[in-house]
Amino acid sequence: MLYLVGLGLADETDITVKGLEIVKKAERVYLEAYTSILLVDTAKLVCTSKLDPHPLANLLGLKEEFYGRPVIVADREMVESSSDEILHNADRVDVAFLVVGDPFGCVTTSHHTTLTLRVRSGFSTNDIMISFYRATTHTDLVLRARELGIEMRNIPNASIMSAIGCTGLQLYSFGQTVSMVFFTETWKPSSYYDRIKQNAEHGLHTLVLLDIKVKEQSLENMARGRKIYEPPRYMTVAQCAEQMLETEAERKEGICGPESLAIGAARVGAVDQQLVVGTLKELTKVDLGKPLHSLVLLGTKTHELERDYIRRFAVDTATFDHIWKKHYEAKS
Amino acid sequence: MLYLVGLGLADETDITVKGLEIVKKAERVYLEAYTSILLVDTAKLVCTSKLDPHPLANLLGLKEEFYGRPVIVADREMVESSSDEILHNADRVDVAFLVVGDPFGCVTTSHHTTLTLRVRSGFSTNDIMISFYRATTHTDLVLRARELGIEMRNIPNASIMSAIGCTGLQLYSFGQTVSMVFFTETWKPSSYYDRIKQNAEHGLHTLVLLDIKVKEQSLENMARGRKIYEPPRYMTVAQCAEQMLETEAERKEGICGPESLAIGAARVGAVDQQLVVGTLKELTKVDLGKPLHSLVLLGTKTHELERDYIRRFAVDTATFDHIWKKHYEAKS
Numbered sequence: 001m002l003y004l005v006g007l008g009l010a011d012e013t014d015i016t017v018k019g020l021e022i023v024k025k026a027e028r029v030y031l032e033a034y035t036s037i038l039l040v041d042t043a044k045l046v047c048t049s050k051l052d053p054h055p056l057a058n059l060l061g062l063k064e065e066f067y068g069r070p071v072i073v074a075d076r077e078m079v080e081s082s083s084d085e086i087l088h089n090a091d092r093v094d095v096a097f098l099v100v101g102d103p104f105g106c107v108t109t110s111h112h113t114t115l116t117l118r119v120r121s122g123f124s125t126n127d128i129m130i131s132f133y134r135a136t137t138h139t140d141l142v143l144r145a146r147e148l149g150i151e152m153r154n155i156p157n158a159s160i161m162s163a164i165g166c167t168g169l170q171l172y173s174f175g176q177t178v179s180m181v182f183f184t185e186t187w188k189p190s191s192y193y194d195r196i197k198q199n200a201e202h203g204l205h206t207l208v209l210l211d212i213k214v215k216e217q218s219l220e221n222m223a224r225g226r227k228i229y230e231p232p233r234y235m236t237v238a239q240c241a242e243q244m245l246e247t248e249a250e251r252k253e254g255i256c257g258p259e260s261l262a263i264g265a266a267r268v269g270a271v272d273q274q275l276v277v278g279t280l281k282e283l284t285k286v287d288l289g290k291p292l293h294s295l296v297l298l299g300t301k302t303h304e305l306e307r308d309y310i311r312r313f314a315v316d317t318a319t320f321d322h323i324w325k326k327h328y329e330a331k332s
Numbered sequence: 333m334l335y336l337v338g339l340g341l342a343d344e345t346d347i348t349v350k351g352l353e354i355v356k357k358a359e360r361v362y363l364e365a366y367t368s369i370l371l372v373d374t375a376k377l378v379c380t381s382k383l384d385p386h387p388l389a390n391l392l393g394l395k396e397e398f399y400g401r402p403v404i405v406a407d408r409e410m411v412e413s414s415s416d417e418i419l420h421n422a423d424r425v426d427v428a429f430l431v432v433g434d435p436f437g438c439v440t441t442s443h444h445t446t447l448t449l450r451v452r453s454g455f456s457t458n459d460i461m462i463s464f465y466r467a468t469t470h471t472d473l474v475l476r477a478r479e480l481g482i483e484m485r486n487i488p489n490a491s492i493m494s495a496i497g498c499t500g501l502q503l504y505s506f507g508q509t510v511s512m513v514f515f516t517e518t519w520k521p522s523s524y525y526d527r528i529k530q531n532a533e534h535g536l537h538t539l540v541l542l543d544i545k546v547k548e549q550s551l552e553n554m555a556r557g558r559k560i561y562e563p564p565r566y567m568t569v570a571q572c573a574e575q576m577l578e579t580e581a582e583r584k585e586g587i588c589g590p591e592s593l594a595i596g597a598a599r600v601g602a603v604d605q606q607l608v609v610g611t612l613k614e615l616t617k618v619d620l621g622k623p624l625h626s627l628v629l630l631g632t633k634t635h636e637l638e639r640d641y642i643r644r645f646a647v648d649t650a651t652f653d654h655i656w657k658k659h660y661e662a663k664s
Contacts, residue, residue, distance in 0.1 A: 008348060009488060016489075017352060018345035102490060104497030139500060139641060146644070154498050156341060156601045157348075158434060161503055162491035165436030168471060171493055172511070176536055177504055198534050202527075204508055269488045309471060312478070 002087065002145045003096045004103035004138060006157025010270035012067070019155045023067050027093035030074040030086055032100070032138070071098070083144045090150045103138055105159030160294055163268045164207050167275060168309030173301055175199030177207045180240050180295075182233070190247045196297060197255050203301030203331065208244075210235035210293050234291035237264030237276075241283035241295070256280060259323055261298040263310060264288055278315035279323055286315065300331035334419065334477045335428045336435035336470060338489025342602035344399070351487045355399050359425035362406040362418055364432070364470070403430070415476045422482045435470055437491030492626055495600045496539050499607060500641030505633055507531030509539045512572050512627075514565070522579045528629060529587050535633030535663065540576075542567035542625050566623035569596030569608070573615035573627070588612060591655055593630040595642060596620055610647035611655055618647065632663035 003022045008014025015023070023029055074086065074097070086095065097103075145152050165171050176199060178192040192208070199206045213233040221228045241264075244256040256262075258281035266274040266288035274288050283295070307324060314320035335354045340346025347355070355361055406418065406429075418427065429435075477484050497503050508531060510524040524540070531538045545565040553560045573596075576588040588594075590613035598606040598620035606620050615627070639656060646652035 006490065011350075013350035013353070014348050014488075016340060016346050016348050018343075020349060021345070102494045102497060104500075105494045105503060139637065142500075143641065153603070154601070154605075156346075156490035156495040156498070158338065158488035158490060159494035159497075159503075161494040162434045162437045163488040165434060165491075166486050166488070168436075168474075171437060171491075172509055174508060176507055176534070179504070195534075202508070202530050269486070271485070273486075305471065309475065 001094050002090045002142075002150050002152045003094060003155060004142070004152065005096050005098050005155045006102045006105070006159075007098055007100050008157040009101060009160065009163060009268055014158065014269065015067075016155060016157060019157070020067070022094070022155065023069055023096050023098070025094060026069070026096035027089070028086075029067070029069050029071045029096045029098065031071045031098045032074055032079065079141060083141055084148075086141070087145055087148055087150055090145065091148070097138075097141065099138060102157050102159035102161075103154055104156075105161055158269060160209065160268060160292075161207070164265065164294060164296060166268060166273070167263050167265060167296060169205055169263070169296060169298075169306050170303065173203075173205050173299060173303070173306075174296075175202065175204035175206055175299070177209060179209045179211070180235065180243060181211045182213065182235060182239075183243050183246070188243075188246065188250075190251065193247050193251055193253075193255060197253060200255055200297075200299060202299075204299040205302070206297045206299070208240060208295040208297065210237075210240050210295065212292070235293065236291075237266065237288050237293045237295050238284050238286055240293070241280045244297075245280055245284065256297055259327060261320070261323055261328065263296040263298070263313070265294045265296070266290070267292065268294065275310075275313045276315060277310045277313040277320060279319065282315045282319065298328070300328055302328055302331075333426050334422045334474075334482050334484045335426060335487060336474070336484065337428050337430050337487045338434040338437070338491075339430055339432050340489040341433060341492065341495060341600055346490065346601065347399075348487060348489060351489070352399070354426070354487065355401055355428050355430070357426060358401070358428035359421070360418075361399070361401050361403045361428045361430065363403045363430045364406055364411065411473065415473055416480075418473070419477055419480055419482055422477065423480065429470075429473065431470060434489050434491035434493075435486055436488075437493055490601060492541065492600060492624075493539070496597065496626060496628060498600060498605070499595050499597060499628060501537055501595070501628060501630075501638050502635065505535075505537050505631060505635070505638075506628075507534065507536035507538055507631070509541060511541045511543070512567065512575060513543045514545065514567060514571075515575050515578070520575075520578065520582075522583065525579050525583055525585075525587060529585060532587055532629075532631060534631075536631040537634070538629045538631070540572060540627040540629065542569075542572050542627065544624070567625065568623075569598065569620050569625045569627050570616050570618055572625070573612045576629075577612055577616065588629055591659060593652070593655055593660065595628040595630070595645070597626045597628070598622070599624065600626065607642075607645045608647055609642045609645040609652060611651065614647045614651065630660070632660055634660055634663075 003026065005015070005019040005022055007019070079086065086097065142152050161177065162171060176195055178195045180192060181189060196206045212235070213230070216230045217226075217228065218230055241262065245258060248256045258279060260280050261277065262280055262283055264276045264283050264286060267290065272289070276283070276286050276288065278286070307328075311317065311320060335358065337347070337351040337354055339351070411418065418429065474484050493509060494503060508527055510527045512524060513521060528538045544567070545562070548562045549560065550562055573594065577590060580588045590611060592612050593609065594612055594615055596608045596615050596618060599622065604621070608615070608618050608620065610618065639660075643649065643652060
């Protein structure tokens with residue numbers, strides 16, 4: 001049996017009792033280590049697999065002692081190219097595949113694989129980045145398991161998609177979720193803007209998931225085939241707000257301007273969870289500390305009870321009240 | 333400290349390790365018992381509170397022995413009228429408030445409180461049902477805690493909002509979630525249809541949460557002030573599909589007709605989780621067994637990888653392929 005086990009959002013104690021029992025009994029335990037991270041960074045993961053200790057091990061912070069089992073860190077490369085190794089014998093023994101959040105939850109932008117090509121033409125060198133849609137690798141893994149006649153069971157857990165309800169906003173009032181990638185000088189994709197616009201037309205909130213870059217190679221290392229990876233990068237609420245204003249300045253359709261209200265959320269579900277409400281302009285100045293961050297752009301259908309709930313998180317209450325009256329009140 | 337602890341979706345082992353630790357240490361433990369249910373019905377809950385054993389206790393199936401603590405079942409009445417009792421002393425001691433799913437997740441339609449009035453006019457007696465919006469009571473409880481200067485911490489868990497990803501559909505491709513209430517002869521609200529239409533315009537999927545009626549009084553018992561409750565009712569996928577076709581027959585905008593594809597999901601996260609894919613007409617005939625059920629109406633933007641994943645759950649593969657070609661293929 002292949003078990004996909006959700007780990008939840010904050011630390012190693014967010015696994016469910018059911019999930020932990022499965023991990024303890026499984027023949028092999030893999031940890032998917034590239035679509036998200038847990039928020040602990042003190043514990044050290046001891047790898048007993050043939051793989052070297054993973055550079056993300058500390059960040060992932062899964063304590064082998066806690067789970068009582070050796071955990072094999074599965075990076076993107078391994079899951080994509082060695083799925084049969086992961087699934088080996090899984091028709092006879094139990095294999096647990098651990099995923100931060102919910103196994104089928106929204107992964108961050110990592111699943112919009114970004115391919116960077118350096119093109120030299122004439123005198124200039126340009127980076128051309130191509131983002132193409134692909135299924136989350138977990139779905140791939142399940143499809144492959146099916147082909148091999150291996151049964152699968154899913155142990156759900158918290159995902160940012162529902163945990164964002166901790167903002168006090170009604171989940172019924174969210175439209176489609178979008179993701180925000182790191183802009184570069186030459187690549188500033190704005191398709192997210194169209195989707196936010198579709199939500200805004202009906203007054204709906206939009207959850208924006210922020211880019212994570214883990215285990216990315218520099219162009220030089222990639223070209224030379226050197227498996228040396230750049231330090232991980234996590235987009236902040238301030239960076240996201242900045243990029244949204246940049247797109248708005250270009251598109252000018254009034255979807256996410258300096259006076260649009262948004263909520264910045266950091267480390268949802270952790271002891272030091274932090275929420276802050278303000279205009280996008282205000283949010284470009286906030287520092288919400290360590291990753292992971294998310295952002296919610298407020299819809300005009302925001303209910304007064306939602307306003308009451310979020311108001312206490314305002315960067316500046318006077319500004320919040322002023323902007324609320326000007327753009328949101330009586331629009332719901 | 334007030335702890336809002338999510339219990340997850342299926343049974344008592346879906347609580348997180350962190351949540352369980354809190355339950356064990358808390359001075360008092362309440363279980364919110366009216367917006368959803370766990371899927372176990374064998375274990376018996378022993379109430380040691382001053383309240384009588386609750387009629388829902390068996391259904392909720394929370395084993396006192398498992399959590400190692402007496403649990404006070406808090407029904408809607410208690411949470412709404414006795415929140416100060418729940419919060420008593422919580423500035424000095426720890427109080428845990430357990431919620432099925434995620435504490436801030438979407439509750440089912442129960443939070444659209446339905447008020448039934450029997451009106452006698454002339455010769456006929458009509459039931460007039462009024463549905464009015466209210467905040468989820470958990471938000472109310474947090475707001476009240478704030479007023480009393482009580483700190484709150486939230487322990488997230490799986491919610492149907494993200495666990496529905498187990499269908500293989502991309503959560504990025506869902507629009508707003510809607511809820512479906514039990515129609516009566518005189519009350520068939522169709523506002524959900526407008527929201528599905530908004531999603532459909534952009535090719536998005538819609539998650540439909542199905543009505544739960546627990547601890548409802550008959551009109552007679554309500555009028556006489558007798559606290560006798562009707563047996564609980566849970567809407568099935570077949571009933572939901574039936575009602576959607578009924579609304580479509582009236583509205584005729586081609587949003588959810590007999591050839592619209594949908595996924596029925598039952599007992600998500602449980603060992604006997606069941607998924608079935610078919611046209612709404614086909615789904616009116618399926619029996620997915622015990623509660624809880626949910627339904628996803630497929631958007632036309634459905635990706636081919638999503639199709640590959642869901643096809644194996646088809647009621648009839650030939651019909652699925654035919655309808656897919658006719659209405660969905662190449663629309664994404």
